[in-house]
Amino acid sequence: MKRTTLLYCLLLAGVVVYLASCKKSFLNANPEGTQLESDYYQTPDEAFAGLVAAYNPLSWTVVSSYAPKMVLLTLASDEAYAGGGSNSDNPGMQAWNTYTLDAATPNVPPDLWSRNFTGIARVNTMLSKIGDVPGLTTDLKTRYTAEMYFLRAYYYFDLVRLFGNVPLITTVLSQSQWFTQVQAKPADVYAQIEKDLNAAIGGLPATVDPSTEGGRVTKGAAQALLGKAILYENNNSRMQEAANDLDQVNTSPNYHLLPNYADIFNPGNKFNAESIFEIVHTAAAGKGWGNWPNFDGNVGVQMVGPRGYSGPTYEAATAGYGFCPISLTLVNLLKNDPRYAATIVNIDSLSKAGVCAYQPGYMNTGYFVNKFAPLAAFQGTVGDIPLNWTNDEIEIRLADTYLLEAEALVRGGGNAAKAQSLLDAVRARVGLPSVSATLDNIYNERRLELATEGHRWFDLVRTGQAASVLGSKGFTANKNEVLPIPLQELNNTKLVQNQGYN
Numbered sequence: 001m002k003r004t005t006l007l008y009c010l011l012l013a014g015v016v017v018y019l020a021s022c023k024k025s026f027l028n029a030n031p032e033g034t035q036l037e038s039d040y041y042q043t044p045d046e047a048f049a050g051l052v053a054a055y056n057p058l059s060w061t062v063v064s065s066y067a068p069k070m071v072l073l074t075l076a077s078d079e080a081y082a083g084g085g086s087n088s089d090n091p092g093m094q095a096w097n098t099y100t101l102d103a104a105t106p107n108v109p110p111d112l113w114s115r116n117f118t119g120i121a122r123v124n125t126m127l128s129k130i131g132d133v134p135g136l137t138t139d140l141k142t143r144y145t146a147e148m149y150f151l152r153a154y155y156y157f158d159l160v161r162l163f164g165n166v167p168l169i170t171t172v173l174s175q176s177q178w179f180t181q182v183q184a185k186p187a188d189v190y191a192q193i194e195k196d197l198n199a200a201i202g203g204l205p206a207t208v209d210p211s212t213e214g215g216r217v218t219k220g221a222a223q224a225l226l227g228k229a230i231l232y233e234n235n236n237s238r239m240q241e242a243a244n245d246l247d248q249v250n251t252s253p254n255y256h257l258l259p260n261y262a263d264i265f266n267p268g269n270k271f272n273a274e275s276i277f278e279i280v281h282t283a284a285a286g287k288g289w290g291n292w293p294n295f296d297g298n299v300g301v302q303m304v305g306p307r308g309y310s311g312p313t314y315e316a317a318t319a320g321y322g323f324c325p326i327s328l329t330l331v332n333l334l335k336n337d338p339r340y341a342a343t344i345v346n347i348d349s350l351s352k353a354g355v356c357a358y359q360p361g362y363m364n365t366g367y368f369v370n371k372f373a374p375l376a377a378f379q380g381t382v383g384d385i386p387l388n389w390t391n392d393e394i395e396i397r398l399a400d401t402y403l404l405e406a407e408a409l410v411r412g413g414g415n416a417a418k419a420q421s422l423l424d425a426v427r428a429r430v431g432l433p434s435v436s437a438t439l440d441n442i443y444n445e446r447r448l449e450l451a452t453e454g455h456r457w458f459d460l461v462r463t464g465q466a467a468s469v470l471g472s473k474g475f476t477a478n479k480n481e482v483l484p485i486p487l488q489e490l491n492n493t494k495l496v497q498n499q500g501y502n
Contacts, residue, residue: 068300099474146203239412311356322361
């Protein structure tokens with residue numbers, strides 16, 4: 001019987017544990033070997049290695065091919081196009097850009113599916129073992145368990161937003177169960193997400209030491225994700241509940257908006273005061289092309305750099321691949337905004353001025369992502385450089401939660417003055433005047449503040465704007481709000497394809 005990607009990953013997670021040595025920060029892990037799961041989890045060190053293994057899929061930017069999540073979500077939105085070398089360069093990215101995805105599309109749906117289900121399988125294995133690890137203190141058991149609940153909630157939050165109808169698996173499956181899983185209702189998946197996050201909050205620390213534990217989950221991250229998940233369920237009667245959870249983060253003394261917007265994205269400023277949940281990327285393992293797949297470096301940085309570049313700032317020896325050229329719509333929207341320079345770089349104008357040279361790629365506009373640009377000052381020094389950029393991804397940051405709380409308050413008929421102050425704070429940070437805290441203004445502020453960070457596509461879908469905004473790219477209502485279930489997951493299983501992809 002042919003195995004599916006999901007079930008094969010579940011099998012692997014049940015019998016293999018990655019041993020890791022950690023340097024400098026929590027997730028700078030260098031896999032050294034494997035061991036049968038039945039012989040593992042016998043010491044506190046082995047429990048810690050299992051913890052690292054459960055976090056590890058967060059950082060994967062390559063699975064079967066290039067599939068950095070932030071890059072994919074940017075090109076799927078109206079912020080950018082697929083780009084690359086040609087219309088056949090990475091077919092999965094091209095297909096999502098034009099909304100011609102189907103169940104057999106390579107790379108994109110399978111990678112996003114397997115990344116998250118691998119994480120869930122590792123979490124479930126860890127939860128089944130954590131209570132019986134000899135010598136592990138009660139405090140560590142409590143913290144590790146809370147981290148596992150958060151991670152499972154995070155992985156499922158990604159899956160339910162991306163695929164809609166997914167199996168809900170909260171235990172380690174036996175071999176007889178591999179091919180009998182059925183899809184849960186999205187409402188049931190969200191209920192499990194909320195259950196896991198509520199279970200996690202009490203066991204997580206308020207802060208961590210970024211020098212040794214940067215990237216580990218905090219109470220604020222769980223509270224933020226809980227508020228965000230409730231808001232995404234789109235039940236206006238629960239908006240005050242979402243606002244209350246987000247307010248726990250927004251009023252915490254552990255976070256504040258950085259005075260200088262560009263500092264948020266400086267790769268040398270990891271785990272800054274605006275970062276609530278940050279996905280770590282590392283070059284510690286020194287990965288090369290022969291180590292395919294699942295690199296812990298941020299390959300997305302390489303993807304968005306201009307092709308054939310030579311000149312200052314960027315590293316000519318590792319010229320980018322030209323994906324995600326910025327749309328002129330976003331360029332014109334941001335052109336007079338103080339956040340423009342930190343978000344977008346106009347390589348075309350620099351080239352015409354003789355400052356640099358580059359090779360225009362497919363769908364080139366001359367404008368490129370600047371928040372995660374491959375800057376020479378931050379290139380890796382070990383392994384193959386294109387695979388080992390160390391730029392982290394800030395998955396949740398304070399301006400995001402400010403604007404989410406403002407939205408929840410407006411939608412739920414809550415404190416209008418509080419919503420106004422949250423919107424004003426985001427704008428005042430970059431020197432912009434107050435505008436009325438209407439839903440349209442809040443959504444527009446999210447578009448400006450969070451551009452190219454992977455939020456726009458989800459915002460368009462959850463607010464019902466995707467069909468009108470993305471229709472020119474090929475988006476079809478009642479279909480493209482979710483991705484197709486990968487074909488290999490349907491073979492010999494009880495899974496059913498999403499509407500419109502049959």
